[in-house]
Amino acid sequence: MKSDSAASAGYCHDKIIELNDVSFSYNDQKVISDFSFVVKERDFVGVIGSNGAGKTTLLRMMVGLLKPTKGEISMFGQPIRRFRDWDRIGYVPQKNAFNPLFPATVREVVLSGLYSNKMMFRRVGKAEQQKCDDALEVMRITDIADKRIGQLSGGQQQRVFLARALINKPDLLILDEPTVGIDAQTQSDFFELIFHMHAHHHMTFLMVSHDIDIIEGYLGQEPRDHCGAIKLYVRHSHEQDCAIPDLQHSLT
Numbered sequence: 001m002k003s004d005s006a007a008s009a010g011y012c013h014d015k016i017i018e019l020n021d022v023s024f025s026y027n028d029q030k031v032i033s034d035f036s037f038v039v040k041e042r043d044f045v046g047v048i049g050s051n052g053a054g055k056t057t058l059l060r061m062m063v064g065l066l067k068p069t070k071g072e073i074s075m076f077g078q079p080i081r082r083f084r085d086w087d088r089i090g091y092v093p094q095k096n097a098f099n100p101l102f103p104a105t106v107r108e109v110v111l112s113g114l115y116s117n118k119m120m121f122r123r124v125g126k127a128e129q130q131k132c133d134d135a136l137e138v139m140r141i142t143d144i145a146d147k148r149i150g151q152l153s154g155g156q157q158q159r160v161f162l163a164r165a166l167i168n169k170p171d172l173l174i175l176d177e178p179t180v181g182i183d184a185q186t187q188s189d190f191f192e193l194i195f196h197m198h199a200h201h202h203m204t205f206l207m208v209s210h211d212i213d214i215i216e217g218y219l220g221q222e223p224r225d226h227c228g229a230i231k232l233y234v235r236h237s238h239e240q241d242c243a244i245p246d247l248q249h250s251l252t
């Protein structure tokens, strides 16, 4: 169903990311060629392609970690070089890993997702602890909340990264193969959760995945665009916003 307020304000159609004729090369290897694409507010964009097609490169350009060799990228309507509002964006890169000696606990790492750098030393209140408990619960890591992050398995660490990205419900969440190494039940809960967040909580997603069934199941069978061997699938949401704030309600 279309949300009246959103539709009348034209609100769900703001551009969040705009790529204008973008190319990228590593030395003399051209990976992205003359690609233009728009991610709009409340889009869910699925990115699929074979190994080495350039998916991670595309995402890293979109979050400002790589500078295009040609073309322009805008973020929330601003040229990316001037964009400063990074707190609006969550990014979970591929193959995260903590140094085994990193001293923070799982709970501390997840809570850190609530704070921008300037607010890092704020006292953690009850409301924040509640959000943290909620994020730990949906990623099934409550039982390891007090463990040191560096001592966890790869799959457990990945769940911590996802909980950290979800806790603050960023306007845009960018996920690079988010469920690699995660068990089947947690994977299926995670997708249920993010599809609900997309449909009903005004979040925009950009996700690289090799799971064609997941991508086609939610985004349909026809890609909207191609970038070389990369296919981009898009679903836009006009669903009614859901008023329940916690993350757990989205799991049935």
Ligand SMILES: Nc1ncnc2c1ncn2[C@@H]1O[C@H](COP(=O)(O)OP(=O)(O)OP(=O)(O)O)[C@@H](O)[C@H]1O
Pocket (backbone or CB within 6 Å): 026, 031, 049, 050, 051, 052, 053, 054, 055, 056, 057, 058
């Ligand atoms: N730092 C780098 N320096 C040089 N070449 C690179 C670098 N990173 C990636 N490449 C090359 O760019 C191409 C695209 O790599 P990219 O990691 O973007 O692919 P991908 O689609 O994400 O692959 P995968 O599915 O394996 O994660 C590959 O040929 C890769 O070897």
